Amino acid sequence: MKTIDLRSDTVTQPTQAMRNAMANAEVGDDVYGDDPTINELETYAAQLVNKEAALFVPSGTMGNQLALMTHTQRGDEIITGAHSHIVIHEVGAIAVLSGANVRTISHPDDFITPAQLIRAIRSNDIHEPYSSVLSMENALSNGKVMPLNLMKENFEIADKNGLFVHLDGARLFNAAVALNVEVSDLTQYCDSVMFCLSKGLCAPIGSILAGSQDFIHRARKNRKLLGGGMRQAGFLAAAGLIALKEMRLRLHEDHENAKYLAQKLLDSGLVTLNIEDVQINMVFFDFIDSHFNHDDFSDYLLKNGVKINPDFPTYRFVTHYWVSKEDIDFVVDLIKHY
Ligand SMILES: Cc1ncc(COP(=O)(O)O)c(C=O)c1O
Structure with a gap:
């Protein structure tokens, strides 16, 4: 039986082109700096986001935490969204690795607004910590996308107040x-950026941290400190290059499929969702029926080859390269027959 996995875009398997590229990759010892495929990936990635340098890291979590660690001193304060991944889903790493304080901002869409940011930046009062980093997220884990003008204004405020901006x-x-913009239009509003190769872009492992030469030099040393010097990791970088050169160009299909899924769910009359909120490859919805049997729902789908996260009342279905329109039709039919 075919499996349709809607839990996340992290479940994506590498494509055949990636498997071939990995098998044939030219590799070296990256800690010595002589893995040609990693060097190519880092150069390509830095150019793509218009930064001076880039670093290949095993995961998004490591990329984010390296950035925060590299930008801060112990006791500094990091300003970020209350539901941001760095706060909620990174095992409290900021406390362990950076020894930094976190000041969170709440917003209905999980955006950070300039007015909130201004209020959150500490003064020179002797009692207060140094505000040293603003960390924004885009796209957000709630499936929304922060408008470019908010990123710009936040960046300018942070910059004026001496904060580094991590994205x-x-x-x-x-x-x-x-947003229908170039990726560098977004990354112009940050000093460092982490992006994942292993989510919708289908690479099996890996993320990129990019920033200035000096920042990446220090982050590379911190990566070594954390045991992240990866030797012949060019096998992974080979898949990463395909992720950036090819798979990046088809992400709009996942967004279209998410909208298609959302519309089909709405048409079923069983769920409630806001179609305006479907901005990337994620669909969040609730069942209208207050007696809906949540307990057996995910098991029922699993028995029919469909994997979802059993988190309710609000479910999240994620589209990606391995989910087709036909798969979506199949899933919605299954739901109608539950
Ligand atoms: C917004 C965001 N940041 C960071 C990460 C961390 O990536 P990784 O799972 O590779 O550590 C994720 C993972 O889903 C994420 O959604």
């Missing part, structure tokens, strides 16, 4: 597609 761009290319 958690795990789904940076989805955000650029949704």
Whole structure:
């Protein structure tokens, strides 16, 4: 039985082209700096986001945490969204690795607005910590995309007040597609950016951290400190190059499929969702029926080959390269027959 996996875009398997490229990759010892495929990936990635340098890291979490660690001193304060990945989903790493304080901002869409940012930046009062980093996320984990003008204004305020700006761009290319802008239009409003190769872009492993030469030099040393010096990781970088050169260009299909899924769910009359909120490859919805049997729902789908996260009342279905329109038709039919 075919499996349709809607849990996340992190479940994407590498494509055949990636498997071939990995098998044939030219590799070297990256800690010595002589893995040609990693060097090519880092150069290409830096150019794509218009930064001086880039670093290949095993995961988005490591990329984010390296950035924060490299930008801060112990006791500094990082300003970020209350639901941001760096706060909620990175195991409290900021406390462990950076020893930094976190000041969170709440917003209905999880955006950060300039007015909120201004209020959150500390003064020179002797009692207060140094505000040293603003960390934004785009696209957000809630499936929304922060408008470019908010990023610009936040960046300018942060810059004026001496804060570094980090961008958690795990789904940076989805955000650029949704906003219909170049990815460098987004990354001009940050000092460092992390983006993932392993989500909708289908690479099996890996993320990129990009920024200035000096920043990446220090982040590379911190990566070594964390045990992230990866030797012949050019095998992985080979898939990463295909992710950036080819798979990036098809992300709009996942967004279209998410809208298609959302519309079909709405047409079923069973769910409630806001179609305006479907901005990338994620569909969030609730069942209208207050007696809906959530307990058996995910098991029922699984028995029919469909994997979802059993988090309710609000479900999240994610589209990606391995989910077709026919798969979506199949899933919605299954739901109608539940
Ligand atoms: C917004 C965001 N940032 C960071 C990450 C971390 O990436 P990884 O799972 O590669 O550590 C994720 C993972 O889903 C994410 O959604």
